[in-house]
Amino acid sequence: MRLLLINPNTTESITDLVAARARALAGPDVEVRAVSGRFGARYIASRAAAAIAGHAALDALAAHHDGCDAVLLACFGDPGLMALKEVSPVPVVGMAEASCHLACLFGRQFSIVTGGERWDPMLHEFVAGLGLSSRLAGIRTVAPTGAEIAADPERAMALLAEGCRVCAEEDGAEAVILGGAGLAGLADRIGPDVPVPVICSLEAGLRATVAAAGLQRSKAMSGSLARSSPVASTGLSDELARMLDPSF
Amino acid sequence: MRLLLINPNTTESITDLVAARARALAGPDVEVRAVSGRFGARYIASRAAAAIAGHAALDALAAHHDGCDAVLLACFGDPGLMALKEVSPVPVVGMAEASCHLACLFGRQFSIVTGGERWDPMLHEFVAGLGLSSRLAGIRTVAPTGAEIAADPERAMALLAEGCRVCAEEDGAEAVILGGAGLAGLADRIGPDVPVPVICSLEAGLRATVAAAGLQRSKAMSGSLARSSPVASTGLSDELARMLDPSF
Amino acid sequence: MRLLLINPNTTESITDLVAARARALAGPDVEVRAVSGRFGARYIASRAAAAIAGHAALDALAAHHDGCDAVLLACFGDPGLMALKEVSPVPVVGMAEASCHLACLFGRQFSIVTGGERWDPMLHEFVAGLGLSSRLAGIRTVAPTGAEIAADPERAMALLAEGCRVCAEEDGAEAVILGGAGLAGLADRIGPDVPVPVICSLEAGLRATVAAAGLQRSKAMSGSLARSSPVASTGLSDELARMLDPSF
Amino acid sequence: MRLLLINPNTTESITDLVAARARALAGPDVEVRAVSGRFGARYIASRAAAAIAGHAALDALAAHHDGCDAVLLACFGDPGLMALKEVSPVPVVGMAEASCHLACLFGRQFSIVTGGERWDPMLHEFVAGLGLSSRLAGIRTVAPTGAEIAADPERAMALLAEGCRVCAEEDGAEAVILGGAGLAGLADRIGPDVPVPVICSLEAGLRATVAAAGLQRSKAMSGSLARSSPVASTGLSDELARMLDPSF
Amino acid sequence: MRLLLINPNTTESITDLVAARARALAGPDVEVRAVSGRFGARYIASRAAAAIAGHAALDALAAHHDGCDAVLLACFGDPGLMALKEVSPVPVVGMAEASCHLACLFGRQFSIVTGGERWDPMLHEFVAGLGLSSRLAGIRTVAPTGAEIAADPERAMALLAEGCRVCAEEDGAEAVILGGAGLAGLADRIGPDVPVPVICSLEAGLRATVAAAGLQRSKAMSGSLARSSPVASTGLSDELARMLDPSF
Amino acid sequence: MRLLLINPNTTESITDLVAARARALAGPDVEVRAVSGRFGARYIASRAAAAIAGHAALDALAAHHDGCDAVLLACFGDPGLMALKEVSPVPVVGMAEASCHLACLFGRQFSIVTGGERWDPMLHEFVAGLGLSSRLAGIRTVAPTGAEIAADPERAMALLAEGCRVCAEEDGAEAVILGGAGLAGLADRIGPDVPVPVICSLEAGLRATVAAAGLQRSKAMSGSLARSSPVASTGLSDELARMLDPSF
Structure with a gap:
């Protein structure tokens, strides 16, 4: 099985890191092809950066999906998700949709711990779009950055565990998602210090992508996620132009 | 990995059938221990039968969970689900919760095709409890019974595919769940005749159970799914009495 | 008029207490037949105990409904309610459904004061199931136990009144339900110390049960609360087996 | 016990009819004082007539509540209800709020059968205001008028029963409210021809008013239904002016 | 263009003040005819006063709409709004509906700052009726009165700005409505001290009324806002009686 | 006052047409600067085209907003709206958000008539994001194309009027939005043949943009629509890169 992992921001070093973690999680039977956005913000922490990333993710899909069995959109918040599905x-x-749906199996109420304070309203809107607002205990944008984790890993882990505990104790969360590729692999380390299950968003995304790849016939031929009519375009990459209009 | 599969009705032949299909789907690395309810209705198609089945599922869990890594509640409608999680x-x-959350990855709107007309209101209430009513296109209780499938498999398949097509064409479903252990294995056969992805509830349940078993620390120590205080009881099986009160 | 009062837990002394209070409230024209669950937890304060109680309530109904005009399910949280209606x-x-609907006549927002912290999430889900979440100001699980009331009645009353006042002053409740058979009769005593109406759940349940008994034709012949098709069973009491399948 | 029954329209003959039915239903222990609006439309079947009726109901309350234990607002749609409670x-x-809450005890989904097509949107908004939209199967404004009932009672009953059956069979209603004082007393006559319970709105309103009168301390001292600060006015009846400002 | 501005309370001096501000805002191309309620409370700060004001607003509309192109109901809370539209x-x-819809263009979440604590629940219900509860960050009834503004304008402005800042900083409001004709004109003065846009309810109402007047064909001939059937009445002003029944 | 009108698709002739209509509607006091997307689909009728258009609209804003008082995003469906606001x-x-909010002033329930069947689910999601799902009677994607209008204007008008009538008569719409710049100017022509108000989305958008431009202080300094922290980027137009990071 071959998966395409799209990091829609434009920082290759993050893509490499996420790809390495994904390969470790996925095991030898799954080949992971990892790509970054060809344009856009270095990291995504605003509505504008996310809107551009939706286009960049489409562009990356067009350029690299060939020969892949499924695609993981590996930016927590899933920019462009429905357009890619179409x-x-x-x-x-999407890493965020997969995490939210998995979290629902573990708790009546789940919380999200992630980094970047602008993600708070953006993720509230995202979860509402999934229809899961009634299951969301809260969002806390307290996650340490990669730099902070590198500088003092133990302190970063302690802060992260504390953030998750607060979700359980003050917000009533019965499961906590560590949202963001940058936090991949940390759930197991802080889990023992948190009183409710802690979910790694990369792991949740990978498992759901593998499950989706296993479904025999998975492309809708009708409805809003089926291919739309071909449309001409201008100014796009050749691959994306061809995806919109195969006769290009 | 060892999974406990609980069929909470009291018909052993169904349990055997579901277990065989589950083992085929799960592959050699997963051991499936399958048990039936020790009391209750022969099949579950009413509120009363489902309420009794909640108790029977708890009883089965108490008697058989020892040594298992995770539990699949294999009756579409998931009687007693939250009590078992607790x-x-x-x-x-639960087979139904797992199917609904998986279906959300494939369609903005999903439908359920199952058998037994009383399941229509019961599943509407179940999906509302998950918070997913806004994602539900509809429920159609048109699935053929095991007897009908055995008597004329081709006709049964044709009717089932027709039911799924109606979900897509009239109700706007972008994914369809074949709900019920008795329909396990049929999604692949009718998939080519349905314009949207068709999800096998047993497969969805199994994949989610395996994913849940893989999470390192999965038992909540706080919140509504943590163990409650011990409570004495009377008239229950010894195993269940001990599960409610370990000092029993 | 004869009412069947089902206490679905297995503590006879509570049943006796509730029955006595119910008879005092109902007056001489109403005969109250009171029964306990034949199996299950001594008291109900967890999801598991409530799931078992749903079966026990069905069993009690089957064994004792004969000759009764209506049934009051006298455990605040109403385990098995829809199955019994079916x-x-x-x-x-149910005592809780009746209380919530009555409270809506007295306040735009109502609160529930009850005992047992696990009832907080369980009652939030129950109220959501009724469709009344938008009317619920909050739930506070601060009620004194029967033992505490017996040991120091004045202090218990003071604490209970204080809990109700907090519902009004901090949560904005415009009516407060004292939820639980064990609190029956206390609403009148603390009412003068609470700035909004205080509703006794047993009284609310009794009044609604009497009202329901007075409706001339009250059994649905269609819909999800009509009798379902007969179904064979195993391991149940003879009475319940016969209720599921009259030909038993 | 003495109840004030307010018919907020200005047709005395309807008030007399409703009062007679109410007295028959309430029995000898309840005295019913019945009053009409002093101004406004002859019957209420529009938003404007209902808005005026809210004022007229307040005026009637101010003029006649003295010595009464509770008030029944006897126009299905309850114009001015929250202001009167204040x-x-x-x-x-209110007759409509009481009927909706009672209907919820009999069915997961209830319908309303009433007369006057403008009541359809107005009652949808009313039920939404109660928070009960998720419980409402539908509204059908097919009820015969008093004149039609008088002219050919059997045909009117047959049409009314047919309307109720359609609610059950097409809309999925599990209980049906006959909404409107003019339909009081008919539920028992058509009940045998309808497959689900049929609720008389006058009876539902009366029972709830009696229950409310029995609550020992029922006037909120805080919240949005407590008395507001006195306010001077002009152009109102002396009684209503004094109710708004006791120093008047 | 000529607009009718209805102040449904009975204090002429407020009407004069609002009219002056409206004329200044509307510019020379718009003629503003301003009228007060002929009966009712001096100011509106309770459910009862608002119910009476609904009738008074209808009465004022009937008496003064002739020759006007559109009507602004200039009491924040919009008593009788739907009846007037009918x-x-x-x-x-309505001033409040216009403000809420305009605020949605400036913020995902908006707050309302107004005076009179009873307006808090009343406006929550009003916003819910608009369907905009999910957009409402909160309501704060902290606005200074006209008397307080007159006595110490600087202090009143400082308090008002502080109230708006709290909406942004604590409640997460992204836009704040200054609700109430009495606050007209203050948004510009406090705007520089508030971190999010501040909306003047009178200005929002005026702009929307002008926009509505410009729509070529704006009276519904079907639906719940079309004219209803004529109905006779008693005790109303001649103008209103004729509006309900043109043959009067 | 100078407005920037962004047509985020890449067809200049449509931009010219819309600009001409906008100038006619806006009058001589408003200067309209109109621009097209520099890249993307020729027209927008799919999720992918809309996602790309979000980026193109941001790019157009960055390149052309200088000296403008407000911006109208003139594609019904408002791709990239929240990112542009940020x-x-x-x-x-946005033309669609403005239309929906204006429609709410004219009807409890509004419908949208537009072209392109994929817009049906996309607009349902858009309206849900506004929080206005409870106000939406339906969406009908029956509008004639520009080519069809040109070929046989009378027939196109008749079909459009018929579509709007169906919204009122079958769906219960009390106002109908003609959604799409291509339908600008037609509302007045078909209005007389439709029983409820018909709203031109370009006119609604223009009026709201003018109103927004008139608000003295309209840029949020806090919340999710304030400017976010600067972020470096790659592969974007210089103007957009500088908008994301002014130090670029």
Whole structure:
């Protein structure tokens, strides 16, 4: 099985890091092809950066999906998710949607711990779009950055565990998502210090992508996620132009 | 990995059938221990039968969970689900909850095709409890019974595919769940005749149970799914009495 | 008029207490037949105990409804309520549903004061199931136990009144339900110390049960609360087996 | 016990009819004082007539509540309901709110059958205001008028029963409210021809008003239904002016 | 263009003040005819006063709409709004509805700052009726009165700005409505001290009324806002009686 | 006053047409600067085209907002709307959001008539994001194309009027939005043939943009629509890169 992992921001070093973690989690039977956005913000922490990233993710899909069985959109917040599902011939799963749906199996109420304070309203809107607002205990944008984790890993882990505990104790969360590729792998380390299950968003995304890849016939031929009519375009990459209009 | 599959009705032949299909789907690395309810209705198609089945599922869990890594509650409608999650030391996943959350990855709107007309209101209430009513296109209780499938498999398949097509074409479903252990394995056969992805509830349940078993620390120590205080009881099986009160 | 009062836990002394209070409230024209669950937890304060109690309430209904005009399910939280409504030939009313609907006549927002912290999430889900979440100001699980009331009645009353006042002053409740058979009769005593109406759940349940008994034709012949098709069973009491399948 | 029954329209003959039915239903222990609006439309079947009726109901309350234990607002749609609850020293119950809450005890989904097509949107908004939209199967404004009932009672009953059956069979209603004082007493006659319970709105309103009158301390001293600060006015009846400002 | 501005309370000096501000805002191309309620409370700060004001606003509309192109109901809370829309031959806009819809263009979440603590629950219900509860960050009834503004304008402005800042900083409001004709003109003065846009309810109402007047064909001939059937009445002003029944 | 009108698709002739209509509607006091997307689909009728258009609209804003008082995003469906609001120093209004909020002043329930069947689910999601789902009667994607209008204007008008009538008569709409710049100017022509108000989305958008431009202080300094922290980027136009990071 071959998965395409799209990091829609434009920082290659993050893509490499996420790809390495994904390969470790996925095991030897799954090949992970990892790509970054070709344009856009270095990291995504605003509505504008996310809107551009939706286009960049489509562009990356068009350029690299060939030969892949499924696609993981590996930016917590899933920019461009529904558009990718529409044009892709293979299943596309977002890291955030997969995490939220998995969290629902573990708790009546789940919380999200992530970094970047602008993600708070953006993720509230995202969860509302999923229909899961009634399951969301809260969002806390307290996660340490990669730099902070590198500088003092133990302190970063302690702060992260504390953030998760507050979700359980003050917000009533019965499961906590560590949202963001940058936090991949940390759930297991802080889990023992948090009184409710802690979910790694990369792991949740990977598992759901593998599950989707296994479904025999997964491309809708009708409805809002089926391919739309071909449309001419201008100023796009050749690959994306061809995805919108195969006769290009 | 060892999974406990609970069929909370009291018909052993159904349990055997579901277990065989589950083992085929799960592959050699997963051991499936399958048990039936020790009391209750022969099949579950009413509010009363489902209420009794909640108790029977708890009883089965108490008697058989030892040594298992996770539990699949294999009756579409998930009787007793939250109670099992509360008392079980290992993750419990319901076939219906897993299917609904998986279907959300494939469609903005999903439908359920199942058998037994009383399940229509009961599943509407179940999906509302998950918070997913806004994602539900509809429920159609048109699935053929096991007897009908056995008598004329091709006709049964044709009727089932027709039911799924109606979900897509009239109700706007972008994914369809075949709900019920008795329909396990049929999604692949009718998929080519349905314009949107068709999800097998047993497969969805199994995948989610395996994913849940893989989470390192999955038992909540706080919140409404943590173990409650011990309570004495009377008239229950010894195993269940001990699960409610370990000092029993 | 004869009412069946079902206490679905297995503590006879509580049943006796509730029955006495119910008889005092109902007056001489109403005969109250009171029964306990034949199996299950001594008291109900967890999801598991409530799931078992749903079966026990069905069993009690089957064994004792004969000759009764209506049934009051006298455990605040109403375990098994919809299943009882389905199988019973006479109206079944839950103490919690009756209280919530009555409270809506007295306040735009109502609160519930009860005992047992696990009832907080369980009652939030129950009220959501009624469709009344938008009317719920909050739930406070601060009620004194029967033992505490017996040991120092004045202090218990003071604490209870204080809990109700907090509902009004901090949560904005315009009516407060004292939820639980164990608190029956206390609303009148603390009412003068609370700035909004205080509703006794047993009284609310009794009044609604009497009202339901007075409705001339009250058993649905269609819909999800009509009798379902007969179904064979195993391991149940003879009475309950016969209720599921009259030909038993 | 003495109840004030307010018919907020200005047709005395309807008030007399409703009062007679109410007295028959309430029995000898309840004295019913019945009054009409002093100004406004002859019957209420528009938003404007209902808005005026809210004022007229307040005026009637001010003029006649003295010595009464509770008030029944006897126009299905309850014009001015919350304002009456605010200013009245004794409980006020609306015929429509009481019917909707009672219907919820009998069915997961209830329908309303009433007369006057403008009531359809107005009652949808009313039920939404109660928070009960998720419980409403539908509204059908097919009820015969008093004149039609008088002219050919059997045909009118047959049409009314047919309307109720459609609610059950097409809309999925599990209980049906006959909404409107003009339909009081007909539920028992058509009940045998309808497959689900049929609720008389006058009876539902009366029972709830009696229940409310029985609550020992029922006037809120805080919240949005407590008395507001006195306010001077002009152009109102002396009684209403004094109710708004006791120093008047 | 000629607008009718209805102040439904009975204090002429407020009407004069609001009219002056409205004329200054509307510019020379718009003629503003301003009228007060002929009966009712001196100011509106309770459910009862608002219910009476609904009738008074209808009465004022009937007496003064002739020759006007649109109507602004200039009491924040919009008493009688839907009834006015129903009977009026020209568009009617409420100051509160216009403000809420305009605020949605400036913020995902908006707050309301107004005076009179009873307006808090009343406006929550009003916003829910608009369907905009999910957009409402909160309501704060902290606005200074006209008397306080007159006595110490600088202090009043400082308090008002502080109230708005709290909406942004604590409640997460992204826009704040200054609700109430009495606060007209203050948004510009405090705007520089508030970190999010501040909306003047009178200006919002005026702009929307002008926009509505410009729509070529604006009276519904079907639906719940079309004219209803004529109905006779008693005890109303001749103008209103004729509006309900043109043959009067 | 100078407005920037962004047509985010890449067809200049449509931009010219819309600009001409906008100038006619806006009058001589408003200067309209109109621009097209520099890249993307020729027209927008799919999720992918809309996602790309969000980026193109941001790019157009960055390149052309200088000296403008407000921005109208003139594609019904408002691609990239919240991102534009975030980065723009002046107010940004979407044609669809403005239309929906205006429609709410005219009807309890509004419908949308537009072209392109994929817009049906996309607009349902858009309206849900506004919080206005409870106000939406339906969406009908029956509008004639520009080519069809040109070929046989009378027939196109008749079909459009018929579509609007169906919204009122079958769906219960009390106002109908003609959604799409291509339908600008037609509302007045078909209005006389439709029983409820018909709203031109371009006119609604223009009026709201002018109103927003008139608000004295309209850029949020806090909340999710304030400018975010500067972020470096790659592969974007210089103007957009500088908008994301002014130090670029």
